[in-house]
Amino acid sequence: MRSLNKYFYTFKISISNNLVYAWNLLARTIFFVFIVFVMLLLWKNIYGQKGEIIAGFSLNQMIWYLTIAEMISLSRSNIFSEVSEEVKKGNIAYTINKPYSYVFYCFSNSMGEIAVRLLTNIITALVIGMIYVGPLTGFKVIHLPMVIITVLLGICINFFIYMLLALSAFWLEENTALTWIYSKLVFTLGGMLIPLELFPDWLEKISRHLPFAYVTYAPAKLAVAYSSSGFINTLVYQLGYLGFFIAVSLLVFRRGVKALNVNGG
Amino acid sequence: MLMEAKKNLRLIAMYFKFNLSAAMEYRGSFLIQTFGMILNNSAFIYFWWILFSNIDSIGGYGFREVMIIWSISSSAYGLGLIFFGNSIKLSNMIAKGELDSYLLQPKDVLINIIASGTIVSAWGDLFYGLILFTIVNGFNPIHTLLFLLFCVTGALVITSILIITNTLAFFIGDAQGITSLITEFLITFSIYPEGIYSGFTKLIIFTIIPAAFISHIPVRLINSFNPQLFLLLLAAVVAWLLFTYLFFKWGLKRYESGNLIVNKL
Incomplete structure (x- = not known):
């Protein structure tokens, strides 16, 4: 248990560091409010033509779905640029010889940043959801713990995928394009911009097995249309993918360190 | 007046040549960033393709019109940042007091500053728009000519907004946050159909955040040319x-001045 203390302290320090940058927090919140507002305008127009239910979603559910998906996506840390920079500049040489696992150190450090972002994003999501379309219809408070678990797991999967992409810096000099591609896969196949139910059947089937859907789509869908079977299915996929990405990150890190070549001091 | 304009155009052309050859020095990185950005932008084609497979028109636009506003916005943004890349970094330069060397040179200060830098990934935005427009519109010489002209007018509007928001740094210090927010508003407003905006939002896109002049009026003109609207633009x-x-x-x-000794190579 004591060995976990170092990760907890890293987490605590990271929280206080992030609370200092109030303007950044405000800018991100304004962006969140704005982007959901544009989505609201778009979907209002579509619902105005198509009727009250589209692919099983009412306008109220659709806006809450998009708000929650956006909330998850925005609750991420800068882990990619931080780790990539450390690897490229060679600063990582000073971190890997410390008495902790580098990957888990980054995880606890990021969790402080993510906790601050998630908390502000949850409050923002609740306020904008209520103002834009009113309370989420059919939502029961009893389902909240399950929804929160899947939201947190989604955030963790997202973290380890970014970690993995950042570690590619051990071999690639210019790796930013990888995050552009990944974030767009979450936008599309992950259902962040549009629920999977609107996809053509064949694509929906494929997307349901891919990790991207378990970052944003699955938790957001559970929040707006909860079912026990949906929760169990989501949990199984999320735990499986989380375990997979943690294992691969650790493995890639170990390989990367062997390939590391730092010049100078 | 004419001589002055000619001198400034020559300066912009010189900087362009110089920046391009500097970017080409790292050809691999240039290609990765360009293609990465093209791929990144392509994700939104998927989003609109899914939406339009469920509905025929959104806010008066079909799939073609949405792709045209996308292509104009993307190419205009790309063009603006290829030629005037420092317009995005201006607030940082002001806050750090880095303008001294520009003030000493016998050239127009603003043009000298903004044209002296470029953004490599902006080439991806430019090419993406050109390719997308040619695919959705086919090759129609008049449409293509109008498209190219609107890329230039759009680039000028985007650069203007970037300069104005960055110039706030003279008054408030760090204007990086407000610049990214306003740029985000401008680009987002310009890539959604005009018909979804009404009332106050419509007023905004025609005035303080002039997204309508980047893409919405141009698409109207490409579909049906109107000299009065063209002159208004x-x-x-x-x-x-x-x-x-x-x-x-x-x-x-x-x-x-920050009294910094800067080498401007």
Whole structure:
């Protein structure tokens, strides 16, 4: 248990560091409010033509779905640029010889940043959801713990995928394009911009097995249309993918360190 | 006046040549960033393709019109940042007091500053728009000519807004946050159909965040040319340029040097 203390302290320090940058927090919140507002305008127009239910979603559910998906996506840390920079500049040489696992150190450090972002994003999501379309219809408070678990797991999967992409810096000099591609896969196949139910059947089937859907789509869908079977299915996929990405990150890190070549001091 | 314009155009062309050859020095990185950005933008085609497979028109636009506003916005943004890449870094340069070397040179200060830098990934935005427009519109010489012209007018509007928001740094110090937010608003408003905006939002896109002049009016003109609307567009662009220039000059009077010795290579 004591060995976990170092990760907890890293987490605590990271929280206080992030609370200092109030303007950044405000800018991100304004962006969140704005982007959901544009989505609201778009979907209002579509619902105005198509009727009250589209692919099983009412306008109220659709806006809450998009708000929650956006909330998850925005609750991420800068882990990619931080780790990539450390690897490229060679600063990582000073971190890997410390008495902790580098990957888990980054995880606890990021969790402080993510906790601050998630908390502000949850409050923002609740306020904008209520103002834009009113309370989420059919939502029961009893389902909240399950929804929160899947939201947190989604955030963790997202973290380890970014970690993995950042570690590619051990071999690639210019790796930013990888995050552009990944974030767009979450936008599309992950259902962040549009629920999977609107996809053509064949694509929906494929997307349901891919990790991207378990970052944003699955938790957001559970929040707006909860079912026990949906929760169990989501949990199984999320735990499986989380375990997979943690294992691969650790493995890639170990390989990367062997390939590391730092010049100078 | 004409001589002055010719001199400034020559300066912009020289910087362009110089920046391009500097970017080409790292050819691999240039290609990865360009293709990465093309791929990144392509994700949104998927989003609109899914939406339009469920509905025929959104806010009066079909799939083709949405792709045209996307292509104009993307190419205009790309063009603006290829030629005037420093317009995005201006607030940082002001806050750090890095303008001294530009003030000493016998060239127009604003043009000298903004044209002396470029953004490599902006080539991806430019190519993406060109390719997308050619695919959705086919090769129609008049449409293509109009498209190219609107890329230039759009680039001027985007650059103006970037300069204005960055110029705020003369008055408030760090203007990075407000610049990214306003740029985000401008680009997002310009890539959604005009018909989804109404009332106050519509007023905003025609005034303080002039997204309508980047993409919405151009798409109207490409679909059906109207000389009065065309003149209105040109007048709006000239007005924004004039205002930007005067605003920057006004701000520059408050400039305080950071006494940095900077090598401008």
